[in-house]
Amino acid sequence: MIRSNIALIGFMGSGKSTAGRLLATRRNKTFLETDALIEDRACMRIEDIFNQFGEERFREFEAQVVAQVSAAADAVISCGGGAVLRPENAALLKASSIVVFLDVLPETVLWRIGPGSRIRPLLEGVDREARVNELMAARRPVYSAVADFTVRTDGVSVDEVVSIIEEELDRL
Numbered sequence: 001m002i003r004s005n006i007a008l009i010g011f012m013g014s015g016k017s018t019a020g021r022l023l024a025t026r027r028n029k030t031f032l033e034t035d036a037l038i039e040d041r042a043c044m045r046i047e048d049i050f051n052q053f054g055e056e057r058f059r060e061f062e063a064q065v066v067a068q069v070s071a072a073a074d075a076v077i078s079c080g081g082g083a084v085l086r087p088e089n090a091a092l093l094k095a096s097s098i099v100v101f102l103d104v105l106p107e108t109v110l111w112r113i114g115p116g117s118r119i120r121p122l123l124e125g126v127d128r129e130a131r132v133n134e135l136m137a138a139r140r141p142v143y144s145a146v147a148d149f150t151v152r153t154d155g156v157s158v159d160e161v162v163s164i165i166e167e168e169l170d171r172l
């Protein structure tokens with residue numbers, strides 16, 4: 001299968017959506033976002049799915065949406081931070097997409113996910129710093145293993161992140 005999609009993976013606050021939108025425009029591809037497609041499918045906001053049905057139900061929706069976006073062509077896919085944790089999701093994305101890991105330091109995440117940013121149910125009502133550190137430590141090896149290449153996003157503008165992604169894509 002020709003991998004005509006580019007999937008952006010990484011932690012909450014790594015800039016997948018902003019970089020993804022710009023990358024899609026520059027590469028003339030369709031922009032898809034798993035979280036937005038889950039909200040469409042469930043007719044509910046992400047935080048309401050978590051609150052009313054729990055994380056497992058959210059992950060079921062997410063798996064359905066990963067299958068949906070993996071069947072797309074010529075898309076830039078911004079994947080929710082937990083989307084590649086199920087091996088079957090990771091396999092579908094790898095088969096259909098060049099997978100790019102946007103890496104970010106915990107302190108950058110904590111700074112970006114401040115008041116005013118959208119609600120992340122996994123980071124609500126907990127010690128955020130501890131939770132971010134714990135989730136990041138568990139997930140970074142998974143993101144790295146799934147990705148074709150990694151781009152660091154700390155202290156780098158969205159424009160630069162996208163340019164680095166494009167250079168790496170051209171090298172592949």
Ligand code: S3P
Pocket residue numbers: 010011012013016035046079080081082083119120121122
């Ligand atoms: C999640 C990340 C969120 C969203 C949900 C769960 C996660 O997406 O899918 O809150 O498990 O890391 P973003 O990575 O776009 O914030």
